[in-house]
Amino acid sequence: MDFKVDAELEDMRKNIRHFIDHTVDPLGDQIEREDHIPEHIMKLSKEIGLFGLSIPEEYGGLGIGMVGKCVMYEEIGRTHNGYTTVIGCHTGIGSVGIVEMGTEAQKQKYLPRMATGELTGAFALTEPSAGSNATALKTVAVKKGDKYIINGSKHYITNAPIADVFTVMAITDQAKGAKGITSFIVEKGTKGLIIGKTEEKMGLRGSHSSEVFFEDCEVPVENVLGVEGQGYVNALKILGNGRAGLAARNLGSCQKLLELSLKYAHERVQFGKPIVEQQIIQHYLAEMALDIESLRSMTYRVAWMVDEGMNVIKEAAMIKLLGSEIYNRIADKAVQIHGGLGYIKEYPIERYYRDARITKIYEGTSEIQKNIIASQLMKQYAASHSVNA
Template sequence: MHFDLTEEQALIKKMMRDFSEGEVAPGADERDRTKQFPADVFDKLTKLGVMGLPFPEQYGGGGADTISFAITVEELSRVCASTGITYSAHISLGGAPIHLFGTHEQKEKYLTPLCTGEYMGAFGLTEPNAGSDAGGTQTKANLHGDKWIISGSKCFITNASYAKNLSLTAVTDRTKGTNGISAFIVSTDAPGFTVINNYEKMGLHSSNTTELILQDVTVPKENLLGKEGHGYKQFLATLDGGRIGIGAMAVGIAQGAYEKSLQYAKERKQFGQSLSSFQAIQFKLADMAMHIELARTMVYKAAWLKDKGRKFKKEAAMAKLFASEICMKACDQAVQIHGGYGYMKEYQVERFFRDAKLLEIGEGTSEVQRMVIARQIGC
């Protein structure tokens, strides 16, 4: 057992740290204010060659491991969580289902353009009446000859405005419960397919969060993803990997909030001395540093297990749960350390605070993570 990054992982960390500092951070506050999608950043990420980082080279990917993916998400999120979640969803929700369950032909047609950055990846699972209860899917798909006809709606879908195709779930046999849910690859340009981008969000303002409306959308029979009736299981497996991405996001946001707090505490003078000389502030910073280190180790372990082809459901849930909750605490304390200035947009930690909350909700709430862990330990 050793805890050093490989040479490749260390190079990716340095590359992404430099890129994030130079290309992502400068416009983060303005994008948060205007809610502008970071299209220029993703054009540059495409040129950097990381849009398909963990996918096979034969489909245009980078052939890297999941730890490298987590490092990339962490470094982006450290300066801009909107960029971090956009990238994480592109890989772990947009590309992963096609990589895991697609045929060779589907991967060539739909995974390759994601890896080469032609368009963003997206994934449609959540519905107005099927959130934590993903088995409550109501979107339906009926087979007519050699085509599926899909009708229904999805909500809170990341990246869909910038996706040409996406995977989603629909019920193909209502008599079979969750075993009657299947997955499909659907073109967002198909007649009857509408993407609505009008959510007003607490945070992550420059990420794209949409509603999908499908009205008798025709999908070729060969666009069934994986096996009929296995869509629910496939998407839950996809979420296991996605939770590593959310955990990495949480580590990145917390790291960014901690670094800004440490710097401020050293520079800010009150009662004739720096804030960092007061034990009350030292303890806050010590707790932040400790929690971030523990969370990062958990995220890397879950990623390592995934790369080894071993079971990682429990560890991914633990990493996502712990990292998201310590991230929220770290951002809360970052605002507190900054005092009144922490409440002002100029000092950025209020953006980190607003962005962090989603991580306790998306890709399985904290309550759902505890349910997953409880099942995995035999309850």
């Protein structure tokens, strides 16, 4: 495994780092206050190619593979997580389905405009009765001639208020359970597609999630994504593909928290000396660094496996679990190192602390990741013992 990036990708990384540190990050407090990402930031993000991270070159994207995406995600993760989530949702679960499962006609229609950011993507799976149990969908799609009529609702849909293209999961055959779920591409403005109220969240300000309703929503048959009945499999692939990217974004946030903590520990004086000279603070910093390097190593290993076309169901779940747990641990230590300053809104530490919490819930809870890992271990055990029998 060689995770060394080429000169072109390294130049891109440096440019993104400069953009994030000098253009986006100084506006973190403003984004937090206004719950809005300034339009000029989004415009610049599109111009430098951030909306095309997941899209192949032939459709106008960067075509840099999962390792390359993780390099960019790590840099993006260094700033306000609301901004990070808007970009990450679009380039991850919002567009990967079309890239991986779309027909050539679908790719030609949507991907070039998604690469430039003209169209923003969202992923609509979660429902009031179907969160961790993603097979318990109530949204139904009934085929009538050359159309499907979709009825139902979704909630907690990231990017929904700004999305132009939704990847939607719905039941097409209730008798088949998970094998009766189909995925669809639904465009903004489609009759019967209604965007509901925007949720007030603990964190991720500037990134908006909302309910989505389908009331006799007519979707043409050519907007079926993949094969009818393969929607649940598609959802697992889309979520699995994005987990290395999410871990890389968490990694960037962890690195930023370590840098802020190191700086503060050298500047803050207690008992006549900088607190960095206190052994307990040194231990906190050492533990943070150890967690970061562990996360970095596994993130890029899983990304490499994705690029090699390997099965990463277990490893993707591991990296999602590890990334969210480490981010929360590091955010907690950063608050402790900063003391009272880490608890007030004048400094970004408390914001990272709040933002970190959702990573243990969205795109598959930590508990579900453990279930996936255990299930894969049992399958591997059964397969190896069957061969040896």
